Amino acid sequence: MCCPSWVVNSEPDDPAIDRVPADLLETAACALSKNLCDHCLGRLFAKLGFGLGNEERGRALRVVLAMVGEREDESTPFISREILERLPVHKEDIQESGMEPAPDTPTSSWNEPSSPSFNRAWMEEVSEGGKCWLCEDVFHSLDELASVVLDEASRWEFSTFSVGCRMDPRTVEREQLLWQECGGVSPEPIKEELNREIGKRVFERLDGVEFDRADPDITFVLDPLYRSITCQVKPVFILGRYRKLVRGIPQTRWPCRHCRGKGCDRCGGTGRMYETSVEEQIGKHVVKILEGEDFKLHGMGREDVDVMTLGTGRPFILEVRRPRKRTFSPVDLEKVINEGSGEMVSVHSLRRASRKEVPLIKGAPSLKRYRALISSTSSLDEEKVKYNISLLAKSPIEQRTPVRVAHRRADKVRRKWVHEASVEVLSDGKAVIELLTDGGLYIKELLHGDGGRTEPSLSSLMEIPIEVETLDVMGVLFEDEMGTKEGVESHGKKVQGHNGKHQTDAQKEAQE
Ligand SMILES: [Zn+2]
Ligand SMILES: [Zn+2]
Known part of the structure; x- marks a missing residue:
């Protein structure tokens, strides 16, 4: 029919x-x-x-x-x-x-x-x-x-x-x-x-x-x-920049190596390598306000435990999981974080973000500003240091994965550039070095040479041992800032010229 x-x-x-x-x-x-x-x-x-x-x-x-x-x-x-x-x-x-x-x-x-x-x-x-x-x-x-x-x-x-x-x-x-x-x-x-x-x-x-x-x-x-x-x-994502004002805390929570977080004698039962982290100093306030269950910090690169991040700070996205509340005032949030954690970590330029921005933050090409305090068992002659530090910015740096991170990073040689370098020798014989470099260049190794695995290094150029006493990140520059930030214009172009394409993958897995 x-x-x-x-x-x-x-x-x-x-x-x-x-x-x-x-x-x-x-x-x-x-x-x-x-x-x-x-x-x-x-x-x-x-x-x-x-x-x-x-x-x-x-x-x-x-x-x-x-x-x-x-x-x-x-x-x-x-x-x-x-x-x-x-x-x-x-x-x-x-x-x-x-x-x-x-x-x-x-x-x-x-x-x-x-x-x-x-x-x-x-x-x-x-x-x-x-x-x-x-x-x-x-x-x-x-x-x-x-x-x-x-x-x-x-x-x-x-x-x-x-x-x-x-x-x-x-x-x-x-x-x-x-x-x-x-x-x-x-x-x-x-x-x-x-x-x-x-x-x-x-x-x-x-x-x-x-x-x-x-x-x-x-x-x-x-x-x-x-x-x-x-x-x-769906988690709530908040983008901003943080400054790490103290040494001795990692960027993210770091479970104890011996017990993997369960708690043992080595870690005094805490299950952790360090008492706190940048992640916790920011996240604990936000998770409370949004009534979430957990949080995770995604940084644009990371600094070592003993490195401070100063200047304009480092971009990050905080992910708050299973939040009961979703609306927030970035200004109020900033205030609560800075009042609660301001001695260790401060934040600014907060705004709501989306999940899509997390890989952008983690993989974004960037330039980084550093300040290092160095010393040497040999004397640091001002003219000699100035001359050699300027050489660092004249040729590419071939850097093999440093010994100290080789257990968790692929062992390979990365080619990076130093865009700006300056030095001031102090009265006590130590020197303060300021650098603007590609993201993903390991700075301590750039200075002390890592037993020849980083070439050239300040140590190899000067033919003396160099010790890095302190290192601070003075700013992480987004791609959009590279061409506009005062004094960085020519170097921003230089990045493109040298590398052709940004080495996003290599950079992602690298650590300063
Ligand atoms: Zn039926
Ligand atoms: Zn333990």
């Missing part, structure tokens, strides 16, 4: 229409050899009847089957007596509902609005003989399931959300069996309909939030069978 005209005319451009089998009703009748609710019946034809909900599709098919089945001829042998008994449709019902398309409700932006005037009693009558074979009547509980989500939602701040259902594998198996046995026109999985129907109900009862499947602040994951709920929460 041919398809009803309202189906064909509903969305003529849809390629699925070409595949509508002549036996649309045969498929429906086959499906009704099992006791199905209207949702589960209609879902087999989810691409037909644009603007209809699956429940309406299912009901319409049941009505048509009942009408066709009432013809007392042999043209529809597929509508068995058993199926006819599952079609308790009376003429009054059909007249009452009129089979009108769904009215244009405020929720019509949803793909499949359901008609609010729908006669639910009719559906209940259908499944009176037992629960729906496929969904076990889960669609009777949509409001209840939405309440479970709303209850959880009240504990989180978010502006976009989505709902996902975790299905019982047995339900999914039954659905696949039905598709195999009876076919269907682009059937929709039960999970999709549940997600949408529950999401719609949650959306209607929340103010000022949007439904966003692609990248929501929060995804509520519901188990419809057990009514349990978990949520996946």
Whole structure:
């Protein structure tokens, strides 16, 4: 038999229409050899009847089957007596509902609005003989399931959300069996309909939030069978710059090498190598304000434990995981961090960031300013130091991975440039050296030579041993600052000229 005209005319451009089998009703009748609710019946034809909900599709098919089945001829042998008994449709019902398309409700932006005037009693009558074979009547509980989500939602701040259902594998198996046995026109999985129907109900009862499947602040994951709920929460990312004002703390938490964080005699049971870190000095305040569960600092490179980061500081992104709150004032946050941790770490230029900016920060080409205090067992003659330090900026530095980091970095030779170098010899015979270099150049080795693994070095040029007493980072320059910062313009261009392409990978794994 041919398809009803309202189906064909509903969305003529849809390629699925070409595949509508002549036996649309045969498929429906086959499906009704099992006791199905209207949702589960209609879902087999989810691409037909644009603007209809699956429940309406299912009901319409049941009505048509009942009408066709009432013809007392042999043209529809597929509508068995058993199926006819599952079609308790009376003429009054059909007249009452009129089979009108769904009215244009405020929720019509949803793909499949359901008609609010729908006669639910009719559906209940259908499944009176037992629960729906496929969904076990889960669609009777949509409001209840939405309440479970709303209850959880009240504990989180978010502006976009989505709902996902975790299905019982047995339900999914039954659905696949039905598709195999009876076919269907682009059937929709039960999970999709549940997600949408529950999401719609949650959306209607929340103010000022949007439904966003692609990248929501929060995804509520519901188990419809057990009514349990978990949520996946998008972290909050905050970009800024930090200055590390003391020596002796690492950039990020550093678990004890001996016990790997469990706590042992070597670390006094703390499980850590150092008492605190830049990460904790910033993160502990932010995680408290946003009521998060954990945090992680992503820095644009890192400094050694005994190195300070001064000047304009180092760009970083703080990731706060599972935050209950998402809104914050960067100015207030800055104040809280600086008042709480200002003796060790200070921050400035905070703003909200996104996950996409994390790899940009970590892999960004950059120039770095350093200040080092050096001494030597030989005397540091001012003229000689000045001459040799200027040589450092005249040829590329070939630097093999330093001995001190070789256990965790690939052993290879990196070629880097020193862009500016100056020196001041102090009255006590020590000297202060200021440098502007490519990111990823190890500065201590540039000065003391690392037993010949860095060439040239200040030590090899001067042919005397050099000791680096202190080293400070005076600023990490973003790519956009390299060409504009005072005094850096020519050197910014020089970076491009020497390297052609920035050595992002090498730089990423390198440490000053
Ligand atoms: Zn069902
Ligand atoms: Zn330990």
